[in-house]
Amino acid sequence: MPRPATVSPEQILDAAALEFSERGYAGARVDRIARRAGVNKAMLYYHFGSKQSLYRALLRWIFSRAADRLLPIAAAAVPADEKIARVISAIAAFTAEHAFFPAIMLREVADGGVHLDPDTLQALARVPMVVGGVVRQGVADGTLRRVHPMTAYFSMLAPIVFFLAGEPIRKQLAARRLANMASLTPEVFVDELQQTVRLALAPSAPRASAAGRRHAHNRSSLRRKRL
């Protein structure tokens, strides 16, 4: 019983990605998704049941793909700081292919996960899990300084996602001459962010040849309770 190779479901997901990323869950219109997908609204309901199911299917799909993209980076035989640079590049590359990804992520955080069922939540959690694992390993083998893995996660992921999602508003600011960040292209930003994060997470002692020192001690005393 081969899969009914008509043309709809993937096209619907693509259209839904655009619509949901541009307008959010509440602002998205089922009619518009159907029209953008070139299918009938009833067709959409036939395949996905409801607006909510469609949204969840989209989130599972996009976050699973994102996490899958990061897995080989986490598994590579390179130091943690190099993995982190690659994660940043990978998010940027992933966004170049799926431009709607950053806005979806911002919106889901802002929505507090109210539309998510357990399966979707789990798919969504894989991204911080993978990145956190990279950091934890780097901290353990002394390649990175001691930080909470989730601090490192937010320090690298939030800027790149925020920046990429912010392109439309930067254009508005430029059009109104309220700011001009045209020189800050995604390429430049990725490059600077990689260096920024590398410096931020480097062990505090000068610069060993990436070999294992046990702990990186902080200069500033009264921090660090536990991770």
Place this chain on the structure above:
Amino acid sequence: MPRPATVSPEQILDAAALEFSERGYAGARVDRIARRAGVNKAMLYYHFGSKQSLYRALLRWIFSRAADRLLPIAAAAVPADEKIARVISAIAAFTAEHAFFPAIMLREVADGGVHLDPDTLQALARVPMVVGGVVRQGVADGTLRRVHPMTAYFSMLAPIVFFLAGEPIRKQLAARRLANMASLTPEVFVDELQQTVRLALAPSAPRASAAGRRHAHNRSSLRRKRL
């Protein structure tokens, strides 16, 4: 002709802040805002004219207050890296007083500014302006390494906003046992982020006594075209 000192407009703004931050512009319901404010829906329209005007008034109000909070930090007579640590603290403190702020910010970035008129856009632009000024000054006097001011802006603001806005979803993740970040309280996070950003933006040469060195040169050669 004294201002009609009835009780409504501020209460409406407060209620609107909650509703818009929780649901976004499209998801917010005028009826709910009115009910939360304890006023009639017609009263709301009497004071603000439309859902859109109310939303814009809210954004102008909250972003102006945020920028006003940062101004004295930018003007203080302390090194740029200390100002940056204070900016991070200030955003966290501001959010403690106005819990809806981070979600509003995320949503507005994701929405690409589609609901904004020029005045509101200008109010919104003041926050990156002030922070960018701090960084530019720090780069100029050698207190910070050479980065694009907006790279620094995103590196400090995106993580704190993202983290603070993400509290609801972290609770969901914890409830489903998909992650437990309970040890990462806002206090710990702010502390770690301050140190992270300080390291990320410190001049690359060892550590002068905060006095003026002209330029901080990067180790890595082929970066840095212009800022």
Place this chain on the structure above:
DNA sequence: GTCTATACTTCGATAGAC
């Protein structure tokens, strides 16, 4: 300034023919 009642529109979802 404040409230009730309601006009007008849009949206998610389905019925039912093919």
Place this chain on the structure above:
DNA sequence: GTCTATCGAAGTATAGAC
């Protein structure tokens, strides 16, 4: 599997009495 037509709920906004 696909389409047209439409229902019923919910939403923004206003009219008009007080």
